Amino acid sequence: MSRRRDLESVLVIGSGPIVIGQASEFDYSGTQACRVLKAEGLRVILVNSNPATIMTDPDVADATYVEPINAEFVAKVIDKERPDALLATLGGQTALNTAVALSEDGTLEKYGVELIGASIAAIRAGENRETFKGIVESLGGRVARSVVCHSLGECLAAARSLGFPVVVRPSFTMGGAGSGLAYDESALRRIAGAGLDASPTTEVLLEQSVVGWKEYELEVMRDGHDNTVVVCSIENLDPMGVHTGDSITVAPAMTLTDREYQAMRDMAMGVVRAVGVETGGCNIQFAVDPATGDMIVVEMNPRVSRSSALASKATGFPIAKIAAKVAVGYSLAEIANDITKKTPASFEPTLDYVVVKVPRFAFDKFPSADPTLTTHMKSVGEAMAIGRSFPEALQKALRSLERAGAEFTWYGDPGDPAENLEAARTPSEDRLQQVLAAIRGGASADEVSTTTGIDPWFADQLVLLDEVAREVRTSPALDRDGLRRAKRHGFSDRQLADLTASTEEVVRGVRLALGVRPVFKTVDTCAAEFAATTPYHYSTYDDETEVAPRTKPAVVILGSGPNRIGQGIEFDYSCVHASMALSAAPTEHGGYETVMVNCNPETVSTDYDTSDRLYFEPLTLEDVLEVVAAETAAGPVAGVIVQLGGQTPLGLARGLAAAGVPIVGTSPDAIELAEDRGAFGRLLAAADLPAPKHGSATSYRGAKEIADEIGYPVLVRPSYVLGGSGMEIVYAEAELMAALARLGGSEAMSFAHPVLVDRFLDDAVEIDVDALYDGTELFLGGVLEHIEEAGVHSGDSSCTLPPITLGVEDIERVRESTRAIAEGVGVRGLLNIQFAIASDVLYVLEANPRASRTVPFVSKATATPLAKAAARIMLGATIAELRAEEMLPAAGDGGDLPASSPVAVKEAVMPFNRFRTAEGRGVDTLLGPEMRSTGEVMGIDATFGAAFAKAQIASLGGLPSSGRVFVSVANRDKRSMIFPIKRLADLGFEILATAGTALALRRNGVQTTVVRKHSEGDGADGEPTIVGRILAGDVCLVVNTPHGTTSGGSPRVDGYEIRTASVLAGIACITTVQGLGATVQAIEASRTGGLGVRSLQSWARDETVP
Amino acid sequence: MTIRPIPALLVLEDGRAFRGEAYGAIGETVGEAVFSTAMTGYQETLTDPSYHGQVVVMTAPHVGNTGVNDEDDESGRIWVAGYVVRDPARRASSWRARGTLTDELSRQGVVGISGIDTRALTRHLRERGAMRVGISSTDLDTGRLLRRVLAAPAMSGSALAEQVSTADPYVVDSVGRRRCRVAALDLGIKTMTLRRFAEHGVEVHVLPAASGIDDVLATSPDGVFVSNGPGDPATADPQVAVLAETLRRRIPFFGICLGHQLFGRALGLPTYKLGYGHRGINQPVMDLTTGRVEVTSHNHGFAVGLPGREHGHSAVRADDSFETEFGPAAVSHRNLNDGVVEGLALRDQPAFSVQYHPEAAAGPHDAGYLFDRFVAAMTSVAA
Ligand SMILES: Nc1ncnc2c1ncn2[C@@H]1O[C@H](COP(=O)(O)OP(=O)(O)O)[C@@H](O)[C@H]1O
């Protein structure tokens, strides 16, 4: 075969932390690529700052650098590793931008590193909209008319010529950040203003709007012999105007004739060639005028994209894997189609099913953010579903979202159709539900499509769903045919229960009695033309099932569903590890047959060759029960794992157990014990482990009494939500009422659900623990010390492992408490506990009897595969056995790491820059007890300062080494702030502060300049306020801790302007004194001698004692 | 409320039966069951004469979404003997649509069935091979329908080209200046083939299937073309004879699909029936002269074999060449999925053919270059 022999080592750049617009799909593609390259005998060097990825597992690459992804650090890696080639087309825009930077600064040339995949020229041609326009037009194609503007004036002029609405695009920013649709001049001023800030080259592109046109994407694959194929066509149900990442999308395209499809295909091929993508996957977007069929090319990405992951899962054609192979010289004809084995990859997949992807949003976490969907992406995750018809796939996808109200409902009065249609005119997360309501109220398919631009065919399919629902509701009883018809249209037992005023259990009973069961078909790339060898299944209500019998016992692993804030890639990581560990487990059958169930197309777990079998299914009780039934019919089932996918599968434990499904690991009862506050409280009391004083109330008076009794500050939260949603810290009675009101209560009436009131531990150090327990032995995976004080959600605060300020005796206390809880709860497998140390008392905040967000971080920092071990323990292995197998260290654990071990710092990455209020202002950036980060990075080095510096550089893009620092802190922080700020001054930083803070600093001999508060407005001679100066870019670091109750005003609003301005200006804004201290250490570390790079493999070698 | 659908029955000659709902015309039909994996272009498929006598199973679940329009017919009528889909569209959505597919099927009396497990049926045909099938919405008794299915003639050995061919000769003018003239033997020629010729400046004299060599010569052609068409190539002796005469006169020749099989026979090669044929628009074919892969449109149940070589199964090598009455010939194209011979060419004279459909309606345009090759051959000879 013709793999290039001149290549021996390849550097792969990952995509870094999970952010909106760039999520785990790049872990999926990167992992595939690394594995392929390694299998080809190449030495693979990887750089990725995201520890929660499979690709950064030490065995995926030969040298894994968990280091910041920027030209400076990657250059250091290149200098150390001297790779022959750089593959940057699989790490999203981040990798692509870094590659461009490395070529511009001459690094690639200096070290003779060849860029494979896409050349710099191709990348530029694809990215620069002007060049691209030229290419498309040279091919006889069209793009939207556009004008480049450098000032608001130019923008307004351009808009007049283009006509409203116009699309505002800041050039050269990824994921459409800052872009938007302006319907009138004021909107244009607002968006272009933001746009001009967002663009590093301060130029924005105004584009003629084609809002309402049909939007399509083609995924194209090309090899070095100019063989080019279209892997998948994707149609957006939401027409142009809603970012494809936020749109409901369907594969294959549903409403194109062959003539139009081929015209699109011809253009795609032409563009790929003209842009000059030598090898690999790329993605091209089109808009089609529904009235005339006119077509314009929207954009192309000369790299593997989010849609490529979707297309891979939708077709079974592994785009990233193939992209890596063609990058090292293979032709598509030489590469076998994994699924059929005997046919080549040089074909175009054909589907005999329909795939629907629906986005998952997080507006509940950002109440002030504008929820209107537009040209820049706002969703944080997605769910995909496969069915044999569009209605079936759509309904499966909607229930996969696990969002209350996402699944269509026929419950209650739909309301006025005209109003619903009007609401649906503006795209939002609830648009489809509004459309359905309108249809229920009598709106026609044509009315729907004229108001929303949704194609009439799709609209008619929604009408069909409503007809089927009516049939069910009006039929006297659920007969076999009626039930089967409903099922074929994707109705869940739960929906049918609603429609028949019954319960899900009853409906299921009837359904089973009538023998209406799903069959499982196979995703095979070829519509059954050839036999498939990979068991990649989806359920549907048809005649023939394709699940093969088994002799080996199977373990069913439930994944974590769509990525969302609080439950993301970290949980997929644990599921994938469980799958690896169990198929390799030394059992008498030689391992288990692993069966993965998940509905998230962005993940490694839904790669068809991660587990022995893959079921691409919603994670609802009904769907999981059917998978388990199918697998039980196929052979012995050892059990189901619910502990690794986060809250989603954990929430199914009860129902599964009730249905007689064997749950391995921690029992459902134990899980409930840990989650029931009362029972858990008693457990703690019995083991005399202190917890913050707490109570629960159903009325304002009740809450007030508890607060008075346990004392302020208190933390109030609704009892019915997880993920810290709706938590508030209340410092004084004055604020209690307001806080409770926000939870839906009022002085008079009482709450629907009880409100939990906890004593809030002030100035407490929070500690996260991940531990393994097998019933006798406890293995402390890691003890993570949070940098920010308790009160900042564990998912949002940065933390360090090993802890830097905790003493040996603290850790022993943690160990003993953890053991007591593990024992008391009855944990078998993983346990995560959050503790807080306040005035030397160790409090237990909460215990989660499951894998936690920090498992991958801890596993990487300590070179110990916790999730793998957990999976084995759940199936009966003991920690002693795992030590003997060398899966776990022979002696000791993560609680007593040797002094020689490196310090790893985890830093959260926040999405604030993605959101604007309806008025176009930023959303507040204050960290609190409610988690809002989308991803995380890891910095690892010999000292805390260096590790923290790397974490900051990786998450923020850099730390200042000189310049102006602005300080404004709450009174209670003034004392602790002095020393670190003094240090900054000594390091040569210029200190700006607001009057009060300045006074304190001056008194302590720190040279400080007073700046005007935002509230004071510009001075007489136009001296700018601090906000003005931040936006003007002459401040490099902001220290702003929320002003407590001192001012009497609400602590949240003070400093809001400052914090949002810092986000706009893209500079670090430190909101806690602990963060300040750490940052100062980091700045010192990066100034003295600079920061080096070192691979995980090398750290592990020095560290693990043989 | 939707009106209750009319039940329909599908029975295969080996007895396997599927119950679904009537689609298109009410009635009964019998034909050869084949499946097409194309996701677009159902209108082109239905009107492709090569499907005469065949009951087409669509593997794509949703069919009819874009309705029917005035531009995409490949001939004057729908040719399929029956139509099997899972989910027919309830309405047409396309700016070009002028009606729904359901109505068009009824109007043209095409009996179909919907709502069945088309994937199960496809896998069955893949494993057992193409076979006779019956669809009925008038008689729902499996036994009776099966007897009628078994009574029907099999595809092997049936000559169908005459039935779909034009009754009288006609001429299709070139678009713009005429560069050359082609005599096209119509065994089921498609509109798009004629359009492609016209676009290449070719004036096409379309001749009935029964035409003899004299009819061909009477058009004083620069080249001869033999089209695609239905039926068993083994039965087309008269056309093979015409083709041989053409070659003896060293007139440039180009054949597509059935035309390719007849070329093969003229070169003395055997033809055989494939297990379940190639029908779809995603087949990878390698042009052995350039090594390039093209994604191609297919519709054939028979193929050309090589002497002393097991049929298909990667039998073909790049250097495969053999002696013929007309000098050395070689395999020019091969199917990368199963090694089937996809193209043939004479070494010493401009005569070649492909098993697939370069006119690509429906399908990708990757093989369009073949028309240029043919025109180049004719013009260079003419010059
Ligand atoms: N000219 C336009 N008119 C209306 N909507 C547009 C236009 N151009 C792009 N969009 C919408 O904005 C989204 C993002 O634009 P795109 O060019 O794909 O940028 P990105 O790089 O963020 O994907 C598209 O998915 C489309 O829905």
Ligand SMILES: Nc1ncnc2c1ncn2[C@@H]1O[C@H](COP(=O)(O)OP(=O)(O)O)[C@@H](O)[C@H]1O
């Ligand atoms: N009593 C308390 N005192 C101080 N901080 C607390 C207290 N309880 C919770 N927190 C903070 O709130 C965060 C979220 O609370 P937690 O109980 O862990 O909810 P979740 O289920 O969202 O993890 C914790 O990480 C911690 O920082």
Ligand SMILES: [Mg+2]
């Ligand atoms: Mg895009």
Ligand SMILES: [Mg+2]
């Ligand atoms: Mg927590």
